[in-house]
Amino acid sequence: MPLKVRAAVAYAAGKPLEVTDVALDGPRAGEVLVEIKATGICHTDEFTLSGADPEGLFPAILGHEGAGIVVEVGPDVSSVKKGDHVIPLYIPECRQCPSCLSRKTNLCTAIRTTQGQGVMPDGTSRFSIDGRKLHHYMGCSTFANFTVLPEIAVAKIRDDAPFDKVCYIGCGVTTGIGAVINTAKVERGAKAIVFGLGGIGLNVIQGLRLAGADMIIGVDLNPDKKAWGERFGMTHFVNPNEVGGDLVAHLVDMTKSGADQIGGADYTFECVGNVKLMRAALESCHRGWGQSIIIGVAGSGQEIATRPFQLVTGRVWRGTAFGGARGRSDVPKIVDWYMAGKIAIDPMITHTMPLAEINKAFDLMRDGKSIRSVVVY
Numbered sequence: 001m002p003l004k005v006r007a008a009v010a011y012a013a014g015k016p017l018e019v020t021d022v023a024l025d026g027p028r029a030g031e032v033l034v035e036i037k038a039t040g041i042c043h044t045d046e047f048t049l050s051g052a053d054p055e056g057l058f059p060a061i062l063g064h065e066g067a068g069i070v071v072e073v074g075p076d077v078s079s080v081k082k083g084d085h086v087i088p089l090y091i092p093e094c095r096q097c098p099s100c101l102s103r104k105t106n107l108c109t110a111i112r113t114t115q116g117q118g119v120m121p122d123g124t125s126r127f128s129i130d131g132r133k134l135h136h137y138m139g140c141s142t143f144a145n146f147t148v149l150p151e152i153a154v155a156k157i158r159d160d161a162p163f164d165k166v167c168y169i170g171c172g173v174t175t176g177i178g179a180v181i182n183t184a185k186v187e188r189g190a191k192a193i194v195f196g197l198g199g200i201g202l203n204v205i206q207g208l209r210l211a212g213a214d215m216i217i218g219v220d221l222n223p224d225k226k227a228w229g230e231r232f233g234m235t236h237f238v239n240p241n242e243v244g245g246d247l248v249a250h251l252v253d254m255t256k257s258g259a260d261q262i263g264g265a266d267y268t269f270e271c272v273g274n275v276k277l278m279r280a281a282l283e284s285c286h287r288g289w290g291q292s293i294i295i296g297v298a299g300s301g302q303e304i305a306t307r308p309f310q311l312v313t314g315r316v317w318r319g320t321a322f323g324g325a326r327g328r329s330d331v332p333k334i335v336d337w338y339m340a341g342k343i344a345i346d347p348m349i350t351h352t353m354p355l356a357e358i359n360k361a362f363d364l365m366r367d368g369k370s371i372r373s374v375v376v377y
């Protein structure tokens, strides 16, 4: 007998979510049923809902930034048990696939194909409404108060961590801090530029502060983001609308130092998903060694461009997914950092709401009025 669960269903691109009862089949071999207690709303959910995601499927239950409790385990599950507190992982960690074994990447490939098809690893969907199939999303579907996940796609976390805060570690916090620590490996004294000071960019800033960066320049079109960036360690703010001339020239000028007065940042981070800004981020890097990390996700058909000269002269373009974190290994540690007061989460959660009001979270994000909204079930 399927479980009746409450979910926000995305029926079509560009349409508000519809909150309704849906049917959920129980866990099969290697899977767990999780009661989701809270979920953040990330810009990637909006990206898919907008229709820009080439992998976007409808109807679907979106959401990938959750936290909850295991309520049932299927056959052959050994790493978690009923009652465990967990964070769903849109990048699983199987520890067996060639990518996991390579130790060179966090991009586990064990279930990526079926995940992209909006189904569980056995090729079926567990969600339906009136007998009609609903797609899973990013292997998580946290916009439902219960969901089914492969055991390799849950990180077991400590029991005393508040769900309504640590759900953010399921994407934004880990992505931002991980991009600094795991991907860029920023060193003390570095100069960095962060493009886009939203739910991800502010976490890049707090990661840069943790890493001991000296100069942290934040770039955002929204003037309210100056105060937000400063709360987490930003040292300078640039609003492109207030720069008289060329943004890149302005940033390079700000970062000039040393006898040769060659400007450019040691590290830049694009946290918007705008391909023109990605170019600006690369070209704001220091000649010879500057690294630009792409975090933002750009829509179908979008491409990046630059003069090859930018790379010939030693700038490096890199990307990162989930901050390079291996979820089952790294997420519990990030929860510990939060519980020990080493990283901030609470001030970035600007809005909480029940599932019935989830569309407000998307409006707040589009209007630049929130950093993170969290649905509490």
Ligand code: NAD
Binding pocket: 042, 043, 044, 045, 047, 171, 172, 175, 195, 196, 197, 198, 199, 200, 201, 219, 220, 221, 222, 225, 240, 271, 272, 273, 274, 277, 294, 295, 296, 297, 298, 320, 321, 322, 323, 365, 368, 371
């Ligand atoms: P957000 O909406 O909270 O923040 C975006 C910020 O960018 C806002 O402050 C906005 O004012 C600013 N902005 C928009 N256009 C700008 C421009 N032209 N110049 C400067 N600033 C501009 O979004 P978010 O949740 O922080 O997500 C940011 C991006 O990161 C999205 O593309 C999202 O899909 C992506 N993302 C990627 C990963 C990953 O693993 N790579 C993980 C999470 C999110």
Ligand code: AHE
Binding pocket: 042, 043, 044, 045, 053, 054, 055, 056, 090, 091, 107, 112, 171, 297, 298, 321, 322
């Ligand atoms: N479907 C998109 C892919 C978007 C993308 O790159 N997603 C990131 C996570 S964003 C989290 O908010 C990711 O994990 N990428 C690795 C992967 O395997 O998808 C598109 O553009 O096609």
Ligand code: ZN
Binding pocket: 042, 043, 044, 045, 064, 065, 171, 172
């Ligand atoms: Zn996300």
